[in-house]
Every structure is written in structure tokens, then in C-alpha cells.
Amino acid sequence: MRTSALTSALFGVLAAVQAQEPGYDGYPTCIASTVPSNETISFGRHYAVLNLDLINLLVSGVASTPAGSAWIGNVARWNDAVHAQSPAPLSIFTRIYFTNSHQPEIGPSSPFAQVGGALGTAASNLTAIYPAFYVNDTAGDVVLQKTRYYAGAGNGLEEILRAQQIDTVILSGIRTSGVILSTAYRLFDLDYKVYVIANNTIETPPNTPDINTNILEGILPKLPIDVITIEQALAGLNNSGPAVY
Numbered sequence: 001m002r003t004s005a006l007t008s009a010l011f012g013v014l015a016a017v018q019a020q021e022p023g024y025d026g027y028p029t030c031i032a033s034t035v036p037s038n039e040t041i042s043f044g045r046h047y048a049v050l051n052l053d054l055i056n057l058l059v060s061g062v063a064s065t066p067a068g069s070a071w072i073g074n075v076a077r078w079n080d081a082v083h084a085q086s087p088a089p090l091s092i093f094t095r096i097y098f099t100n101s102h103q104p105e106i107g108p109s110s111p112f113a114q115v116g117g118a119l120g121t122a123a124s125n126l127t128a129i130y131p132a133f134y135v136n137d138t139a140g141d142v143v144l145q146k147t148r149y150y151a152g153a154g155n156g157l158e159e160i161l162r163a164q165q166i167d168t169v170i171l172s173g174i175r176t177s178g179v180i181l182s183t184a185y186r187l188f189d190l191d192y193k194v195y196v197i198a199n200n201t202i203e204t205p206p207n208t209p210d211i212n213t214n215i216l217e218g219i220l221p222k223l224p225i226d227v228i229t230i231e232q233a234l235a236g237l238n239n240s241g242p243a244v245y
């Protein structure tokens with residue numbers, strides 16, 4: 001085999017392996033932030049932190065990969081930094097689970113049954129928030145049930161954001177092409193300023209990391225939604241608040 005043929009064969013194998021790995025901000029190239037590094041970010045005082053679908057079933061699926069463990073570390077670091085704010089801003093978590101074992105929110109032919117139908121009720125550990133992500137009930141963290149992609153489908157999300165006079169939301173979660181994309185579009189259309197933390201999103205196989213990169217570098221910036229790094233988000237926290245909640 002000539003060297004170029006060997007090289008292209010190796011790239012083919014590499015691409016096939018990558019397609020089975022989660023898509024993530026640094027794999028294989030770093031997601032570019034929409035905010036230049038010399039500009040400071042402030043989330044203002046009326047911001048809410050959205051931690052989407054961080055449930056055991058979904059998180060366990062990526063936890064054993066390098067991309068997955070980096071993602072878990074970054075989301076946990078962000079969540080802890082948010083909770084260290086005084087006062088703590090509004091943090092909203094979503095969980096996918098069904099009201100009872102009949103899964104009344106989906107029929108057998110509901111499109112979402114294909115992706116969510118394996119999940120159980122609130123009592124199932126598969127639907128609980130992954131232990132690395134601390135939920136502070138005392139600080140007023142909210143945990144919402146959802147049974148579709150959009151974070152606010154069938155629950156009080158929009159009511160809560162409106163009642164708390166939130167104008168800015170910061171998204172983390174799993175997966176980029178599911179809850180992140182769906183929620184970013186909807187909240188953008190409802191006139192919220194939307195930030196997505198690139199390091200805090202992840203795309204499950206197949207066809208990753210291309211899908212992840214296309215969404216974070218192509219689709220979301222075009223709305224425009226700001227896609228930022230965790231470093232920028234942490235610095236942004238310091239320029240924000242005191243949070244009103």
C-alpha cells in the first residue's frame with residue numbers, strides 16, 4: 001500500500017471510531033466561541049441556569065468515554081460555581097420521566113416514544129439526576145418533569161421564567177441535537193437572551209462529532225445565540241448578579 005493510501009485508510013478508521021464517540025467541544029477540534037476573548041460577558045441580574053436532562057440513563061451512556069468524563073467534570077464545576085454565588089441564582093434541572101408505568105404522556109406511536117420510551121417513572125433511578133450534579137433544594141433549585149425534547153414541554157418552565165422576570169438563560173445538558181437545540185430555539189423565540197456553554201453540551205453517537213460541531217459553530221450562532229466556553233461562563237458569573245430570585 002502506498003503511503004497516501006495507508007494514511008487515508010487510517011483516517012477512515014479514525015473517522016469511524018470518532019463517529020462512535022460522543023461529540024464534544026474539543027473533539028477533534030475546539031468549538032469557537034461566538035464572544036471574542038477580549039470581551040467580558042455579564043448575565044445581568046435576572047438570569048437562570050438551565051441544566052437539561054442530566055439523568056442517570058443519559059449520563060451513564062457517555063460517562064466511560066474521555067469526552068463524557070470531561071463533560072461531566074465541566075458541568076459539575078459550573079453547577080458548583082453557580083451554587084457558590086450569593087445569593088444563588090435560579091437553577092432549573094429537567095428530568096425525563098413518565099407520570100406512571102403506562103407512560104400516558106406518550107402513546108406507542110408518539111415520535112418521542114422512540115427516544116424516551118425506555119424511561120420509567122420518577123421512582124426509577126435511571127431518571128434521577130446523576131450524582132455528580134448537586135441539586136440544592138434549600139437554594140430553591142427547581143427540578144421539572146419533561147416528556148419531549150423541549151425543556152418546557154408540558155411543565156411550568158415558561159411560567160417560572162416569566163414569574164421570576166428572567167431575561168437571560170444559560171444552557172448545559174445532554175444532548176446537543178436534542179434538548180439543547182430544541183430549547184435554545186424556543187427560548188430565543190420567546191425573547192430570552194440565550195447562552196450555550198459549549199463545554200457543557202455533548203452529542204451521543206452516531207455521526208458525531210460532526211453534528212455537535214455543526215450545531216455549536218454553525219446553527220446556533222446563526223440565530224444568533226451565543227455559544228461560549230466554560231472559562232467565559234465562569235468569568236461571566238463574576239460579572240453578574242447579585243442574582244434576583
Ligand SMILES: *[C@@H]1O[C@H](CO)[C@@H](O)[C@H](O)[C@H]1NC(C)=O
Nearest residue numbers: 025030031032198199229230
Ligand atoms: C472548553 O472548550 C474550549 C473550546 O471550546 C477549550 O479551549 C477549553 O480548553 C475547554 N475547557 C475545559 C476546561 O475543558
Ligand SMILES: *[C@@H]1O[C@H](CO)[C@@H](O)[C@H](O)[C@H]1NC(C)=O
Nearest residue numbers: 034035036037038039040041
Ligand atoms: C477586541 O478585539 C477586536 C479585534 O482586535 C477589537 O476590534 C475590539 O474592539 C476588541 N474589543 C474590546 C472590548 O476590547
Ligand SMILES: *[C@@H]1O[C@H](CO)[C@@H](O)[C@H](O)[C@H]1NC(C)=O
Nearest residue numbers: 056057060125126128130131
Ligand atoms: C443510581 O444510578 C447512579 C448512576 O448510575 C448510581 O451512581 C447510583 O448508585 C444509583 N443509585 C441507586 C440507589 O441505585
Ligand SMILES: *[C@@H]1O[C@H](CO)[C@@H](O)[C@H](O)[C@H]1NC(C)=O
Nearest residue numbers: 083084088136137138139140
Ligand atoms: C445550599 O443553599 C443554601 C441556601 O442558599 C446555602 O446556605 C448552602 O450553603 C447551599 N449548599 C451548598 C452545598 O452549596
Ligand SMILES: *[C@@H]1O[C@H](CO)[C@@H](O)[C@H](O)[C@H]1NC(C)=O
Nearest residue numbers: 231232233234235236237238
Ligand atoms: C471569580 O471570583 C472568584 C471569587 O472572587 C474567584 O475565586 C475566581 O477565580 C473568579 N473566577 C474567574 C473565572 O474569574
